[in-house]
Amino acid sequence: MSEFSDLLSSYIDEKEIKVYSLLEYCNLDRSTMYKIINGKRNPTSMEVFQKIAEFLHLTPVEYRKFKEAYMISKLGKDLYYKRKYTEKYLMNFPRNFSGEPVLFLDDLKKMKDENDYKTDTDIQTPVNTSDCTVVSTHLELNHLLYYMISSETQKPSGKIALLLQPDYGFLLNMLSSLKPAGHLKIEHTFCMSKTNQMTENHEIYNLMYLNKILPLYFSSMDYHPYYFYEDIFAHYYSMNGLSCMILSSEYVITCNSDYTRGIFYRDPAVVSMLWSLYDSYQDKCQPLFLATEYLSMDKNDFNSPVYTETPNYVLQPEACMVPFIDRQLLSQAIIPEFPDRDNAIKKMTALLQVNQSKMENGLANVYFTKRGLADFAEKGRIKEIPDNFYRPLTVSERIRLLCRILPCCKNGNYRLLKKPLNQLSDNLHLCVNSTFGYMLFNNIHNRTTCLIINESSILTTFMDYLSSLDDSGLYSGEETAEFVQTLIDELKNQKKEQ
Missing domain, CATH: 1.10.260 (434 Repressor (Amino-terminal Domain))
Structure with a gap:
């Protein structure tokens, strides 16, 4: 049975x-x-x-x-629950910062419980703190953490390092809401599962951790996560003593994995030794992401895999129209202040021609929402390109791009999403193949951040979910083309009335 x-x-x-x-x-x-x-x-x-x-x-x-x-x-249970949790992760990805709800940034200030720590204007040395102080409660640990991290944020050049899993909500929320006086670098080393281990509640550890560290990217912190592979439960949650460390330039806390007991150190020799120990661990680890701006006013490397790599799957609010932009449109729409404008347009044109051919030949499957595409038709904005680099596209330009994606819709490579992914966040652009992938989103300063995924199991998880989408989750190519044609007809009528 x-x-x-x-x-x-x-x-x-x-x-x-x-x-x-x-x-x-x-x-x-x-x-x-x-x-x-x-x-x-x-x-x-x-x-x-x-x-x-x-x-x-x-x-x-x-x-x-x-x-x-x-x-x-x-x-099978494992595959079913992994796909369900991946879907939940994609559905709950935070929305943008233009008035839409944000899952974990709006109320960070409100989360500062007066019973846990003092206000920013009242940073005081904890009472009875010696060079080595025993911490015996979760509340005491939170207070000491707030003291040492708040002190570090006042420095012209501060540094914080974490050797713990991304499950310490108090600590991560506090780091996400920081406003450092100078530059603050945060390094974080933690364990990932190569086998996509799941919790008792059918949550994929790796995606759960990814969700918990995203606020630091949304807050535009100088955050650098590193990973190593191990059995997560065995490594952190099975009689491992003081397996976690939080380090600043002056202090270190070592604690157990449920953050209820630990030791607070302030002796410079001990702090220096523990920093050396942390560095030796980090040297054996790999960066989880490479974070970069998608387009920059400083310098753009159009040979980057972000621009040249062909994804097997693209998941985003509006259809992938960037490859169908031509030189004429680039010349008319890109702002005069764009760095090395003429040369950049030349490079982008060559790159877009190659990518257009890939799209027309069906090398990528693009999944998008009715809401996202209708928003493009109404406003002339392509969400994966930062607004400050170009003017809104005219009605004629919108019609031209929509007409160019029609063949890709008819051949089934561009398809509209059904429930539940039709409610996909307007702030998520996910592009993946079996060896490379990245996420694009706008941070709290409305800058487009690109996270290149370096860890293979996250790519595998996204690839598995997107490759499993079928007619129950997607409109057919014909239905998609019909919707695009409706938008084209509406824009043509709008143009006639102008």
Whole structure:
């Protein structure tokens, strides 16, 4: 028996379903239907599953439970829950900073509980602090952390290092909300799972950690995460003593993995020794991301893989239109102040021609939302390009680009998203293939940040999810082309009325 067959049998009994009537409705032979009921095989397709569900007259709650059981039986529990959590991660990606809700930045200041630490204007040396102080409660640890980190933010050139998992909410929230007086560099070394371990609540550790460190990028902190591979639970949560360290230029805290006990050090010799120990660990690790600006007013390397690498999958609010921009449009739309403008336009034109050919030949699958594309048609803004580099595209230019993506829609490489991803954040652009990938989003200063993903399991997770999307989660190429054509017709009518 399987989870699906158990549930199917119980519904047949509860609803007093005649098996003969069910197999007739589903157009299945008796042997096949009884194999499905007895858990010896699954429905051969989603269409067969839907026919069974229709005949059972399920309530919405029963249907969701029934479909989940079917998918678990079809995929296996681990793969099903990994894909569900990946979908949840993509759906909950923070929105932009132009008035839309942000999941974890809006209320960081409000999270400063007066019972945990004092205000920014009242930084005081903790009472009874010697060169080596025992920390025996979570509250005391939070207070000492606030003291040492707040002190570091007052320096012209501060540094903080973390050797712990990204599960210390108080610490990460505090770091995300900092406003350093000078420059503050934050280094963070933690353990990743090469096998995509999951929590008891079916959360993928690696994506969960990614979600927890994103606020530091959104806050535009000088943050550098490094990773090593290990069994996460065994390494951090199984009798490992004081396995975590938080270091500043003057102080160090070592503590256990649930952040309730530790030791606070202020002796310079001890601090120096622990920094050397941390550096020796970090030397054995790899950077999790390479963070860069997508386009810059300083210098742009158009030979970067971000511009040249061909993704297998692109997930973003509006269709991928950048490859269909031509030299004429670049010359008209890019602002005069763009660095080395003429040479940059020449390089971009050559690059875009290559990428246009790749898109036309179907080398990438582009998934996008109706809302995102309609927003482009209305405003003439391509969200992956920073607003300050170009003027909004005219109605004629919008029509031209939409017409150019139509063939890609008709051949099925450009497809609209259905529920739930049709509510994808306007602030997420994800491009991945099996060896390379990056995320684009706007930070709190409305600058477009590019995170190049260096860790393979994150790429594998995104690739697996996006490659598994099928007709149940995507509109067909014909339906997508019909929607694009509607936008083109509306813009043409708008142009006539002007």
